[in-house]
Amino acid sequence: MTRLLIWGLLIYIGYRIISSLTRPKKSVTGQTRERGEATTTHRDPVCGVYVSEEDAVIGRLEGQRHFFCSHACLEKFREQLDHTSP
Ligand SMILES: [Zn+2]
Secondary structure, eight states: HHHHHHHHHHHHHHHHHHEEEEEEEEGGGOOOOOSSSSEEEEEEETTTOEEEETSSSEEETEEEEEEESSSHHHHHHHHHHHHHHH
């Protein structure tokens, strides 16, 4: 009698594990959050738009990597640096 209970428990645990493994699929279709947990997003310092790392225009300025939505924003940022730094 107890064996039957143990089997039922094992099947239940197995079912829970399988359902928890298959569940996280649905978040893929949603919008990319600002936090960017799946793909890393970066904030464009010029226009404030969030861009994903693969779409971003990456500029290396003053030893730091900056991410921009377009080359126009990168150029703007460079211009701003030229004005602020002597
Ligand atoms: Zn931009």
